[in-house]
Amino acid sequence: xxxxxQNSPSLSVQEGRISILNCDYTNSMFDYFLxxxxxxxxxxxxxxxxxxxxxxxxxxxxxxxxxxxxxxxxLHIVPSQPGDSAVYFCAAKGGGADGLTFGKxxxxxxxx
Amino acid sequence: xxxxxxxxxxxxxxxxxxxxxxxxxIPRHDTVYWYQxxxxxxxxxxxxxxxxxxxDKGSIPDRFSAQQxxxxxSELNMSSLELGDSALYFCASSYFRLNLNTGELFFGEGSxxxxx
Numbered sequence: 001x002x003x004x005x006q007n008s009p010s011l012s013v014q015e016g017r018i019s020i021l022n023c024d025y026t027n028s029m030f031d032y033f034l035x036x037x038x039x040x041x042x043x044x045x046x047x048x049x050x051x052x053x054x055x056x057x058x059x060x061x062x063x064x065x066x067x068x069x070x071x072x073x074x075l076h077i078v079p080s081q082p083g084d085s086a087v088y089f090c091a092a093k094g095g096g097a098d099g100l101t102f103g104k105x106x107x108x109x110x111x112x
Numbered sequence: 113x114x115x116x117x118x119x120x121x122x123x124x125x126x127x128x129x130x131x132x133x134x135x136x137x138i139p140r141h142d143t144v145y146w147y148q149x150x151x152x153x154x155x156x157x158x159x160x161x162x163x164x165x166x167x168d169k170g171s172i173p174d175r176f177s178a179q180q181x182x183x184x185x186s187e188l189n190m191s192s193l194e195l196g197d198s199a200l201y202f203c204a205s206s207y208f209r210l211n212l213n214t215g216e217l218f219f220g221e222g223s224x225x226x227x228x
Contacts, residue, residue: 004154032215043116043202043219044155089154093215098145098168099157100215 003027004092006103014111019077021106023090026071030094030101033066035075038087038105047088048075077108085110114139116220118203124226125193133188133223137205143167144186145217146178147202155202161186162208190225198227 005024013019031052036044050057050064050073057064063076077084090103117136125131137144143162147155157170161180172178180186190197204217
């Protein structure tokens with residue numbers, strides 16, 4: 001039972017345009033949501049997070065939006081750059097647990 | 113800056129053998145987490161340790177055990193290996209209080225275990 005779902009295994013976006021990665025979750029106990037970025041042969045690296053009490057968090061080119069009623073969050077990257085090509089994991093935590101629950105990831109490909 | 117160090121990076125074992133993975137957290141980090149990522153799968157949380165004590169448990173099989181030592185490094189011991197244990201094993205660390213609410217973890221590059 002996948003509690004964090006990323007329904008797009010891959011996404012191709014032209015350089016300079018906006019990349020939008022989506023994530024849905026089912027567990028209402030989640031209180032923090034995170035995006036991790038992963039390059040091949042490297043571990044995931046933290047990108048941006050959002051608390052469940054907020055609906056938007058912005059950090060440079062990256063913005064995360066949270067819609068609690070829809071149990072949906074999205075990551076916007078604008079403008080997209082070639083170095084953004086990577087696998088992006090959506091993750092969630094809550095209920096006092098240490099472990100993060102990850103989605104399966106979306107492979108973002110930025111085309112020149 | 114020092115990152116999370118995992119060893120070995122690659123390991124090949126036969127079925128029913130035993131394997132041990134090591135993780136050295138970022139200096140001053142007192143919490144260590146283990147994740148397993150199978151081919152085409154999302155990383156699955158296995159277990160975590162805070163101040164050398166198990167703090168949370170995820171989907172870790174009974175054949176696996178782990179511990180955190182006095183220098184905060186951690187070892188994941190896997191026995192009676194099965195083909196399905198072939199995966200990338202990530203270790204992550206955090207400074208517990210600093211990351212209590214944000215959930216930001218610092219991951220190592222992973223140890224790839226192949227069971228033949």
